[in-house]
Amino acid sequence: MKWTMIATWRMAIEGITEASKDLEKGCFSGNAIEKAIKMVEDFPYYKSVGYGGLPNEKCQVELDAAYMDGDTLSIGAIGGITDFKNPISIAKKLSEERFNCFLVGLGANEYAQKEGFERVNMLTDRAKRHYQKRIRETIDKGLSPYAGHDTVGMIAIDKNGKMAAGTSTSGLFMKKKGRVGDSPVSGSGFYVDSEIGGASATGLGEDLMKGCISYEIVRLMKEGLHPQQAADKAVLELNEKLIKRRGKSGDISIVALNNKGEWGVATNIEGFTFSVVSEDEHPTVYLCNKINNGQTTYDVATKEWLEAYEKRIKSPITFD
Template sequence: MKYAMIGTWRMAYEAIANNIDQLKQSTAPGAALVQAIVEVENYPYFKSVGYGGLPNQECEVELDAAFMNGSTLAIGAIGGVKNIKNPIKLAHHLSQEKFNSFLVAAGAEKYAQQQGFEFTNMLTKRAQQHYQKKLDLLRSDPTLSPYDGHDTVGMVSLDSQNNLCVGTSTSGLFMKKPGRVGDSPVMGSGFYADSEVGGAVATGLGEDIYKGCLSFLVVEKLRQNFDVKTVVQEVVKEFNDKLIQKYGKCGPISIVALDKNGEYGVGTNCEFSFVVGNHNQVTTIYLAQPNEDLTKLTITKPSPKWLADYDRARKEPIK
């Protein structure tokens, strides 16, 4: 019996560890993945997802999310919503609708109210402190970029019934323009899955990621029998090099993927943490570090110091 779940960033660890055993059971496709993302959304110290997510330019938290069932190719997505407690639940719900499966802003919020989804104020005091600190920095040095924080939680799961599902959730760029939507809820860019082949999700600078439809591209490479263990990095390198050629730079891009057999692959152009568990190993945090020309990844387990520094940075007082 094979099963697996992979997620972006260290923040996925507890949620995947808590829910991976569901993949052994005959539950609804994607149920374990949705619950895992809900747990990330609910944790207030993850400042780029859900409750506690960093606000936009007007100090409002706008959220994006998506879900795809690779066995049916059904998709649900939302963009730019406010105060919906668990955006991934709404995205999952919309994936079961024949029409109107991608809703944004006020329309998505009205639909969520009609369907009885829970609403709450998603702007925490800590997020407001981050916002004020950034405003003060920008006033003291106008040359600084206001944009920061793009750590989407994305997950791919394979259950014992061979269902591959993917999901994403994010509050997007810190200090973004109101209404800005990145790659996370955009099919083919932030996510894609086909249970006959594999699934992939992306995280990083959305404005660069959706120039290449990178999640779809990874899945199509798997369809052509490329090895998931190497092809994800090849996709990232090729696209990174293309953007540098065209623009002189490329923003951070990281992708995680599973193939139909539960084997995983990772690609990144920056230091990137990810979490994976499957039928052969317990849920584990890893660090991926590319070499200078992105031709090779070094994957290691983070040191105790790295883990302690991560936790401290999430929770330390904002000065």
């Protein structure tokens, strides 16, 4: 069986690169998912996930995460957890529970403390400056306070054909306290079945949940569609439905992987990036073009783009 990992966004590339070494040795896909997402969570410059994640309207960092085992269909999920490191590990631990596998807020915090997970203040000085700048932009320029919602989502298949999926996010920037989006919701932010494949979503959770889009992609793959066909079809149909019913559609981006190691992506925005590594492909970042004529196209990120990205995410936060 050919092992493969695919993930949303450029921010996943370091994590899947490290995790790919384990997959090459024959390790379990679920452990690879956890390792890769933890690296994203721990890097303070990735401002939509984990440590340094963007805060809610009260300037508190509330984190959501989920994990799913494609063999057993076991799911663990947390929503609105605060001051605990590596929410993906907490979600993965929860997937071992027969009951109470989705915990939120205080209940999630109490579970994490009981299980001995590390407490850390996840709000960094840099994230505070992002918050202060957005407050000023909202008042002075009329910009939306809700810009910024990049979930890291991954699906992997190992040499034994076992599949797993995981997500982690700080959610919508300046969201209402207690708001939970699609990321930890099974079928919306993620879904995986080792007999078929898996998918993970990023974008505006309130709209992604309206289409249960990750499950829909897996359902289409079960009918025989290639992951690329399934992703394009699901994104296009949900985007059109939202525009028809509600007048507009939020950001919708998807990565998908089947149990053959074949992958696909789809997006209704410009600027979506994703990361892939497999037995046949070195760790690679791709830039997507908005879906057009029913199909999403993409290109390998250039060295210049990657260098500009690195500079941009680490640049000082200034106030006009």
